[in-house]
Amino acid sequence: MKTLNIGKDFSVDPIGRYRSDGDKRSGEAFREDFLKPTLQSLALNEILEIIIDDGVESYGSSFLSEGFAGMVKYGYITKEELLKKIEIKYTNEDFEFFKKKILGYIAAAKYNSKVYVPTQPYV
Amino acid sequence: MKKLSKKRRELDVKIGLLHRQGRAKSKRIADYKKNANGFAVNAWVDRYRKKGLNLELSGNRLTIVLPEKLNFNSDLEITALNINAIRYLTKKRKVSHRAYRLGSVNFDYLKSISTSASLVLTAELSKWDDEIRNRLTPNIQNWDKDILVHFYDLGFFDLFKKKPIEIDKFKTDTSHSRRIVKYIKGRCGDDQKTRTLKTNITDMIGDQINKWMFLHGGLSEAIVNVSHHAYPKEYGFSGAEKNWYLTASFNTSEKELKVVFYDQGIGIPKSLPTSDLWEKTLEYLSIFPFVDRKKDETLLRAAVELDRTSTNESDRGKGLQDLLEFIRQRKNGCLSILSLKGLFELEVINGAESVRTDHFNNPVRGTLIIWSVFV
Numbered sequence: 007m008k009t010l011n012i013g014k015d016f017s018v019d020p021i022g023r024y025r026s027d028g029d030k031r032s033g034e035a036f037r038e039d040f041l042k043p044t045l046q047s048l049a050l051n052e053i054l055e056i057i058i059d060d061g062v063e064s065y066g067s068s069f070l071s072e073g074f075a076g077m078v079k080y081g082y083i084t085k086e087e088l089l090k091k092i093e094i095k096y097t098n099e100d101f102e103f104f105k106k107k108i109l110g111y112i113a114a115a116k117y118n119s120k121v122y123v124p125t126q127p128y129v
Numbered sequence: 130m131k132k133l134s135k136k137r138r139e140l141d142v143k144i145g146l147l148h149r150q151g152r153a154k155s156k157r158i159a160d161y162k163k164n165a166n167g168f169a170v171n172a173w174v175d176r177y178r179k180k181g182l183n184l185e186l187s188g189n190r191l192t193i194v195l196p197e198k199l200n201f202n203s204d205l206e207i208t209a210l211n212i213n214a215i216r217y218l219t220k221k222r223k224v225s226h227r228a229y230r231l232g233s234v235n236f237d238y239l240k241s242i243s244t245s246a247s248l249v250l251t252a253e254l255s256k257w258d259d260e261i262r263n264r265l266t267p268n269i270q271n272w273d274k275d276i277l278v279h280f281y282d283l284g285f286f287d288l289f290k291k292k293p294i295e296i297d298k299f300k301t302d303t304s305h306s307r308r309i310v311k312y313i314k315g316r317c318g319d320d321q322k323t324r325t326l327k328t329n330i331t332d333m334i335g336d337q338i339n340k341w342m343f344l345h346g347g348l349s350e351a352i353v354n355v356s357h358h359a360y361p362k363e364y365g366f367s368g369a370e371k372n373w374y375l376t377a378s379f380n381t382s383e384k385e386l387k388v389v390f391y392d393q394g395i396g397i398p399k400s401l402p403t404s405d406l407w408e409k410t411l412e413y414l415s416i417f418p419f420v421d422r423k424k425d426e427t428l429l430r431a432a433v434e435l436d437r438t439s440t441n442e443s444d445r446g447k448g449l450q451d452l453l454e455f456i457r458q459r460k461n462g463c464l465s466i467l468s469l470k471g472l473f474e475l476e477v478i479n480g481a482e483s484v485r486t487d488h489f490n491n492p493v494r495g496t497l498i499i500w501s502v503f504v
Contacts, residue, residue, distance in 0.1 A: 021320045022353045064342035066350040067451050
């Protein structure tokens with residue numbers, strides 16, 4: 007099992023949908039630079055544990071939907087495969103709310119419904 | 130060639146004189162067209178005076194005299210009227226030297242102002258100050274002491290190069306139960322400034338705010354929404370104008386915390402697209418009577434309750450729902466969104482939600498979001 011700790015490995019202040027919103031802290035940056043490569047490096051049947059509450063204040067919907075559901079939307083992985091491969095972990099029970107949101111966005115995403123066009127960081 | 134009569138000659142001379150003096154009818158019309166903005170401003174002022182705006186005129190210099198009370202609750206119309214007057218009169222435009230110009234804003238008669246009204250007023254004066262290269266100077270001689278201390282705590286006087294001296298002596302003379310944190314001004318990408326707000330609120334209240342994380346999420350989404358929707362390119366906003374403002378206050382006797390966020394953009398109803406989203410919005414709006422469908426309050430409600438926003442993708446548009454979560458998680462409180470002529474309000478009492486919308490005559494130009502909870 008591999009572990010991806012959003013607060014330690016990515017940012018304690020994730021925000022926004024695109025790089026133009028939050029640069030390195032956006033959902034787009036999380037998906038393209040962290041989640042996608044980590045999922046692609048998993049062995050067959052290996053699970054990715056994603057810790058969502060270590061030092062992170064909270065999440066906005068823009069970040070969660072672009073960061074997670076974007077994997078399905080841009081055709082990188084089907085929603086069924088993605089839901090099998092990830093386990094959302096937290097110790098602060100308030101983060102149950104965000105786990106539900108992540109799983110909800112993935113379930114509602116349409117596979118390969120959009121072509122990914124990278125955005126530029128906000129200047 | 131026909132010989133000119135004496136009468137015709139005298140008329141020709143008279144017309145020639147009028148032309149040379151710039152008083153000929155054709156030149157007056159040209160002047161009018163050239164200075165149409167000037168006359169439009171003057172006509173606007175006359176119209177707003179009739180609506181209740183208190184103005185003093187000295188030459189062509191206007192002074193807006195603020196009323197006794199400013200708030201977006203019981204005195205919304207007069208508050209919006211005054212704020213809009215400042216916005217309109219400080220807007221850059223080429224006008225005749227005879228056109229009215231805003232010279233000052235008189236705070237002498239102001240006795241009571243809400244947290245949200247003081248933030249919006251500060252934002253408008255900050256915008257004006259930016260446009261005239263920081264030349265505003267406050268004249269506080271006759272200000273009410275409580276108002277003076279309130280604006281001092283808000284950080285209002287940090288706008289000015291010349292700050293009032295001896296402000297500390299007024300602090301002990303007032304008794305006010307409402308404390309306010311210094312306002313924060315930010316632009317796209319400045320979301321980390323919300324951590325400053327959290328520190329300031331915690332210092333003010335002396336305790337952590339339960340479920341703060343959900344307010345933080347709502348504020349982050351509000352900031353992202355500003356960068357996406359509030360200041361579209363086609364409306365000609367410069368980079369320096371794309372600001373948001375944030376503050377919070379705590380009423381020590383009622384234990385009420387208010388957090389206020391404001392942007393000076395086009396407003397949520399106008400940011401809904403006229404084409405892409407209209408199909409979905411029309412579907413939603415079809416439940417309303419025909420006359421209500423284009424009202425700002427209806428569009429505002431649609432924006433909050435639909436699962437899409439102007440970008441029209443099915444997984445997008447949840448940002449406004451994030452604003453409601455702090456109140457929902459605490460199971461008590463109120464969220465108000467005022468934008469243009471519409472109000473959307475969610476009240477939660479012991480977990481039970483009720484929604485109210487309203488419509489008013491004088492718009493709030495931009496979007497004002499107010500979270501209100503008891504701690």
